[in-house]
Amino acid sequence: MLKTNKFIQSYSHIRNNTVSKNGTLLFENASEAFPxxxxxxxxxLDTGYPKFFKMDNLSKLAFLAAxxxxxxxxxxxxxxxxxxxxxxxxxSSLDTDRKHQASIANKEDYFPSPxxxxxxxxxxxxxEISIKHRLFSENSFFIFxxxxxxxLADYTNxxxxxxxxxxxxxxxxxxxxxxxxxxxxxxxxxGSIPHNKKEINRLYRL
Numbered sequence: 001m002l003k004t005n006k007f008i009q010s011y012s013h014i015r016n017n018t019v020s021k022n023g024t025l026l027f028e029n030a031s032e033a034f035p036x037x038x039x040x041x042x043x044x045l046d047t048g049y050p051k052f053f054k055m056d057n058l059s060k061l062a063f064l065a066a067x068x069x070x071x072x073x074x075x076x077x078x079x080x081x082x083x084x085x086x087x088x089x090x091x092s093s094l095d096t097d098r099k100h101q102a103s104i105a106n107k108e109d110y111f112p113s114p115x116x117x118x119x120x121x122x123x124x125x126x127x128e129i130s131i132k133h134r135l136f137s138e139n140s141f142f143i144f145x146x147x148x149x150x151x152l153a154d155y156t157n158x159x160x161x162x163x164x165x166x167x168x169x170x171x172x173x174x175x176x177x178x179x180x181x182x183x184x185x186x187x188x189x190x191g192s193i194p195h196n197k198k199e200i201n202r203l204y205r206l
Contacts, residue, residue, distance in 0.1 A: 002157035007191030009167075011203050012068040014061060014182040019045065021068050023206060034180055038064065049132055055125075057095055057180070062087065062125035062173040063132075065182035069169060070133045084137040084165035085126045086155050087184075091176035092143050093122045125173065137165045147172050147183075149200035156187055156195070172204065 013020045019027040019041050027044045031037045038060050042052055047067055052060060066085075073081070123141035130139065138159055142151065156168045171184035183204050187195050193203070 002154050002161060004157045004160045004195070006157070006160060006187050006189065006195040008193040008195050008199060008203065009186045009188045009191040010069050010072060011171075011183070011185035012065045013206070014041075014065050015180070019064065019068065026068065032178075034175075034178055051128070051131075055128055056093075058089075058093060058122060058173065058175040059125035059128045061175050061180055061182050062184075063128050065171070065173065065184045066129045066169055067132070069184060069186045070129075073167075080134050080136045082137050082166040083133070083135045084156075084159050084168045085129060085135065085139040086142075086152060086159070086168060086170040087123075087126060087140070088142040088144055088148065088152065088172050089122065089174035090143065090145060091174055093124070095175050095177065129169075147201075147204055149197045149204065153195065153197045153200055160187075170200075 010022055017029050017031065017037050018025060027041045029037045029040045031040065034057060038057075041064060042060075045064070045068065047064065049063075049067075052063060055063060070083075073083075122143070123139065126139045126141060129135065140155065142148075144151070152170045156170050159165045159168055167186060167188040169184055169186055171182070173182045173184070174180065185200065185203060193199050
């Protein structure tokens with residue numbers, strides 16, 4: 001396993017109708033419908049990014065989980081942030097893929113939507129995060145059967161060892177039908193939690 005002297009500066013979870021940061025609850029909503037929950041969370045967390053509403057469900061989930069972490073980093077309007085993003089999930093963009101397939105399946109009512117089609121790749125959510133926060137570093141999206149802390153840790157450490165980023169956001173963002181889960185963490189020189197497989201797994205399971 002590749003090793004660097006880096007730390008997990010902060011982490012966020014979105015699951016079971018809750019949003020939390022560093023283990024502290026930021027928002028909770030009893031709504032069972034994801035669109036209602038994520039819209040309420042967006043408003044409660046003062047996200048302030050109108051383009052959020054055009055995103056697909058996976059992108060909304062990833063965007064909000066990342067925004068919780070990136071708000072703590074001072075940014076200038078014209079300054080690029082050297083922060084890489086390394087995400088993973090199990091369902092890829094399947095939720096949006098189904099919607100796109102439904103729009104082209106009926107030959108009598110054939111009307112594919114460009115607004116849906118653009119989200120038929122899981123890494124589009126990384127682009128949405130990068131646009132708001134002006135991130136111009138490396139980014140990757142991996143598909144696994146299950147959460148892999150080892151792969152995320154190794155890939156992130158490789159970015160640092162090759163001087164590809166100053167900070168890295170890593171984690172798991174999965175959406176399929178009404179099942180969703182986001183766990184993201186920010187790796188940097190700051191913090192007290194060592195960046196390694198053991199700690200990533202521990203935080204994921206909190």
